[in-house]
Amino acid sequence: MQTRQRRSRLIDFVRVRGFASLDDLVRELGVSESTIRRDLDALEEQGTAKRTHGGVLYAGGHARLPEFDERQPAHWGAKRAIAAAAAERIHDGETVLLDGGTTTYEVARLLVGRSIQVVTNSLPVANLFASESRADLVLLGGYVSPRTGVCLGPYANELLGRLHVTTTVLSAAGITAEGLYNAHLLLAETEQAMLRAAGQVFVVADSSKFGRKSLTFVSGLDSIDLLVSDTGLSEEWRQQIAAAGVDLVVVEPAPNEPLDGDHHPHRDDRSKPSREHHT
Amino acid sequence: MQTRQRRSRLIDFVRVRGFASLDDLVRELGVSESTIRRDLDALEEQGTAKRTHGGVLYAGGHARLPEFDERQPAHWGAKRAIAAAAAERIHDGETVLLDGGTTTYEVARLLVGRSIQVVTNSLPVANLFASESRADLVLLGGYVSPRTGVCLGPYANELLGRLHVTTTVLSAAGITAEGLYNAHLLLAETEQAMLRAAGQVFVVADSSKFGRKSLTFVSGLDSIDLLVSDTGLSEEWRQQIAAAGVDLVVVEPAPNEPLDGDHHPHRDDRSKPSREHHT
DNA sequence: TGACTTATGGTCGCCTTCAACCATACTACG
């Protein structure tokens, strides 16, 4: 009766590796393929593991945040290109404050491996840097919003009040001529604190955000130093932004599925995901 | 020439889901199976994805913390049993403060889905509860230690000073008659703050920790209310702990591979992973 | 002791997946 032990070892094994083939498990546990199959059936029914053709996938841990699951293909290409343009403008040795949100998360992905200091209130962003020995990571504490995985509340704001960073990379739910808007009341306060802590402020927002308001006002355009968006931005908006004294970088949402109509990209570069036009 | 777009979408898709079958990808991307296969070959060579029989596994993100990868089989059975015993003693509606460490992580895993409030300084623990709507999560901020993924430093301690929790579940690197020891200087301070914030204190530590000192002294045994360990604990230690006025729960490290010599466990229960002896 | 339950390992068709090959369409280049 060592079946419980074996299954326990099995799930440990799968958890550590994320995935294991039937053959791996036969070798690791020293039992027959049939037994492994029965174990997997049991564990799948129990919900701990998920079978695939040829192996098992760990299903127990790694909760996923809903916001990151729903990808809107139309915006993803833009988000990635915007993130690339923002990440290019952050240099080694800087201290970067990263907001929550999917676009800033993309920025964070591109910063992994760089020698920087990262401050963030976003749990997904923190995970990216947690095991990075090259980057120092400071996490803002407080209440964690279940939907987005960001830290909110007075504690986060208070800690921010005592920090100073080179660059803050902020997201926004909406942008109008008045300024930035966000969908969460507490988050707005935290973002205001982020603005105060920053030497310079980048805002990353795809063109669909412009002209939209959201629940709460965060800040006027005057506190922004650089705004990164995509080519979907109309000429009027570009002028309004320039009039507000904000630098604007517009990138092409190229490497994904959206429109990307008839022009010939003529790519022979391998890594650069987009071209950009600076005003 | 939309192959780069397609591959970009492919890896996005795989990243979000963690795993995707060939058929999923055919449906999602609207190209033939052959094309998908070629894409996967390319992406695998590039290192972004890992092929398995029947599908792909995302290989790019999800940095894993080294401490959680190395599983010492001899201790894992004990850790799991200890965690189960500790989790049983936490009731719905309580506020629980969870320390970092692998044993406390196991406790956290067992608490997922319960209606509790969780406070933690551990990033892996926070991830478990981040998308849990049933549990409220408060994360301590501060500098994140790259090896263990826990938040340290004055900010964490300061926030702790303003909190009060029902139960603190603490880990330890070593336990002697004098008390608890830990391997990290800053963490010791944070753990002292955790003790001050707690109504009652549980310490989870397998028997190998006893008699070992570590870098810094954390606290005397008198601040502990309950100590959970495994049957490897010698009779002398049990008496010493009892003499210090600490409740002791000893569990059998059964359901894993270690020794587990000649005694007959006689299990006919299905869910209880261990028997325990309360003093 | 005998019937029953459970755990395990082996085998046998059936189905899926794989890798390789071939045909087609499109582009680039001379």
Place this chain on the structure above:
DNA sequence: CGTAGTATGGTTGAAGGCGACCATAAGTCA
């Protein structure tokens, strides 16, 4: 215009995984 390179889709024989069935062993219960 022809040739070469590339991207794609379809097919096919081979390999491997899958589920079901059966046999064996050990333990449980009456």
